[in-house]
Amino acid sequence: MGKFSASNSDANIAPHRDICSKIFFILYLINSYMKPSEILLEGMLDHFLKMCKQELKLDELPPIKLIADQPTVAGSSFGVFDGNSIQVVTMDRHPMDVMRTLAHELTHWKQRVEGQELDGGDGSETENQANATAGIIMRRFGKAYPECFTL
Numbered sequence: 001m002g003k004f005s006a007s008n009s010d011a012n013i014a015p016h017r018d019i020c021s022k023i024f025f026i027l028y029l030i031n032s033y034m035k036p037s038e039i040l041l042e043g044m045l046d047h048f049l050k051m052c053k054q055e056l057k058l059d060e061l062p063p064i065k066l067i068a069d070q071p072t073v074a075g076s077s078f079g080v081f082d083g084n085s086i087q088v089v090t091m092d093r094h095p096m097d098v099m100r101t102l103a104h105e106l107t108h109w110k111q112r113v114e115g116q117e118l119d120g121g122d123g124s125e126t127e128n129q130a131n132a133t134a135g136i137i138m139r140r141f142g143k144a145y146p147e148c149f150t151l
Contacts, residue, residue, distance in 0.1 A: 044148065048099050048141065055137055056110045064102070066090050081108040083118075096138065096148060103134035 053061060063085040067073060071091050074080045079088040079101035086105040090098050107130040111118055119126050142148075 044095065044099070044145075048102070051141065052103055052106050052137060055140070056106060056133070058106070058110060058113070061106070062086055062109050064088070066098075079105045081105040081112075081118075083112065096142070099141065100134050100138050103137040104130045107133040 049061060049064075052058070062081075065085065065087045066089075067087055068090045071089065072078065073087045073089055077089075078093065078097075079086065086102070086109065088098055088101050088105065108118060108126065111126055111129070116126060121127065
């Protein structure tokens with residue numbers, strides 16, 4: 001995987017450093033029906049996807065569906081890549097965990113784009129690569145926005 005090269009102040013990639021606190025202030029003011037985690041996720045997701053796209057050197061992203069009304073997909077998972085699209089559960093999950101799952105599934109998309117045969121088995125090379133890559137992306141994201149992990 002390529003090294004993430006965008007600066008944390010690049011407006012096209014990263015939101016302002018205090019976006020988390022601004023989002024919760026807006027939530028407080030409008031007394032939204034959405035959970036704070038959903039507000040945060042909605043506010044950060046575009047920026048996170050741009051970061052993933054750059055980090056994974058993707059020309060395009062697959063269709064992505066966020067699922068807020070069920071605890072799992074495909075029986076027992078928080079996310080799934082079906083070869084064409086990604087589904088990620090948001091219900092009762094911290095936004096950063098949702099993003100980690102998204103980074104994992106986007107790594108599977110990258111693997112498919114590169115022609116790798118996907119093996120979803122525990123400990124398989126493709127699963128280990130997706131886990132490691134998602135961890136790297138989240139560490140970089142966490143360094144840029146540490147306040148988002150403490151909400």
